[in-house]
Amino acid sequence: MFWDVDFEALDVEKHRRLIVERVLTLGNLDEFFFIKRTYNPETLKETIKQIGYLDPKTLSFVITHFKLKKSQLRCYTKNRLMKKHWD
Numbered sequence: 001m002f003w004d005v006d007f008e009a010l011d012v013e014k015h016r017r018l019i020v021e022r023v024l025t026l027g028n029l030d031e032f033f034f035i036k037r038t039y040n041p042e043t044l045k046e047t048i049k050q051i052g053y054l055d056p057k058t059l060s061f062v063i064t065h066f067k068l069k070k071s072q073l074r075c076y077t078k079n080r081l082m083k084k085h086w087d
Helices: 016-026 029-038 041-050 056-065 074-081
Strands: none
Touching (some): 029 041
């Protein structure tokens, strides 16, 4: 999941958004439970809200599991603002 960064230099607090994003999009269930154990629920929700991109399946999982609204997520609002070339 972290092929492009120095894994030894990763700090769970300093690089929280990167870690959460990668685990949600590329991780497995054990890794998901790791982030749930590592971060308190409110911190995790706030971090998820700031993620710039989530694929549709992960987006659906996140809003259901964490009881969030799509409109609270940066990845959803940012995507809605971008015009598609075929529109």
